[in-house]
Amino acid sequence: MFAAHPYTGQRIGLATMHEKERAVAPPFRRLLGAEVLPVPQLDTDELGTFSGEVPRPDALIETCALKAELAFRTMDVDCAIASEGSYGPIDAVPLVPSGVEIMAFVDRRRGLRLIETLPTHRTNWRLVRFRAGDPNIPKAIEAIGFPHYGVFVLCSSDMAHPVKTGLDTMEQVVATMDREARRSEDGKAVLIADMRAHRNPTRMRVLRALSYKLARRLARLCPKCQAPGFGSIGNRRGLPCEACGDPTHWVHFEIDGCSICGHAETRPRRDGRMTAPSRSCPSCRPPPGLGKSRLSPTVSAF
The missing domain is CATH 3.90.950 (Maf protein)
Known part of the structure; x- marks a missing residue:
């Protein structure tokens, strides 16, 4: 294989x-x-x-x-x-x-x-602030997913020195929150999910x-030079309107390429769509500022 x-x-x-x-x-x-x-x-x-x-x-x-x-x-x-x-x-x-x-x-x-x-x-990313002794701290810790998910504790006025260690139990996290809140200028500690x-x-x-x-x-190997990594490098807009055939801002086709030899190929949209809805077409939409006809709610005024 x-x-x-x-x-x-x-x-x-x-x-x-x-x-x-x-x-x-x-x-x-x-x-x-x-x-x-x-x-x-x-x-x-x-x-x-x-x-x-x-x-x-x-x-x-x-x-x-x-x-x-x-x-x-x-x-x-x-x-x-x-x-x-x-x-x-x-x-x-x-x-x-x-x-x-x-x-x-x-x-x-x-x-x-x-x-x-x-x-x-x-x-599970969360960042919340609490004062020392706040009864909602344990609930916030559990909401992050602790102890299966890690947490950091920070002093709100000293965010450059987070506490990462010694936070293995609920009691340790709560005690650290209280300590960091007491030493902060605004009386709050920050609890944040550990994203490592x-x-x-x-x-x-x-x-x-x-x-x-x-x-x-x-x-995927490049069909020309056989280098690995042949894949999407962009797309080209201009899918034709289903009503008038003019190009729209919808993607017309995808482009795959090789970053080694520069070979590129186009491929159709993955959804197989061949036309764009007329409501997305600049030629078929009513000009800005013109509403619907007063004579009939179903006929657009041009």
Whole structure:
């Protein structure tokens, strides 16, 4: 099954301190026959931490690629993987948390760099503030999923020094919340979900889904040069209107490409749709400011 694939039997380094190999290794083994191994003696926290003590040095995608490159420092491999995640409230709906996971794959021998992303609403991310002795603290801790999910505690006036250790029991978390609240300027402590993969089963499941997405992309070989990773590089808009045939803003076709030789091919929309609804067509829609005819509610005025 894997005989013709370039990564069959290959060792791939995974830049992680948080056991992400549990999510990443199975898809790569199953789809590519490759062995994903955590990189030894690697401190990925130098490129940023979820708890905020160390900021990311660059945008999320660039930081993810930099993290993958770290694997080559201490591991004799040609290929490396890394992931980065960002979670928090949605701007438009502040009470609904969401996130995005990004995974980078680097093949330094072939000069290949691929980035795959996966937005998700599957997260237990929470950030809440309490005063010392608040009776609702235990309920908030349980709502995050503790003890199966980890938590951080922070002093609201000293967010750069979160408490990560010694939070193994409900009593320890509550006592830490009370202590950090008493030393804060506003009298509040912050409780936040621990989003590190080994302390967050939901995030680990999202990482596994993204790993399958990346492995499937790598499984496709370029029809021209046979390099791995032939896949989506964009799309072209202009799907014709069902009524008049003019181009609309709807996607007309997808474009797959190879990042090694530049070969590209188009493919139809996955839903098989050949035309766009007339309501999305600039030629068929009524001009702005014109409503419906006063003579008939079913006839548009042009």
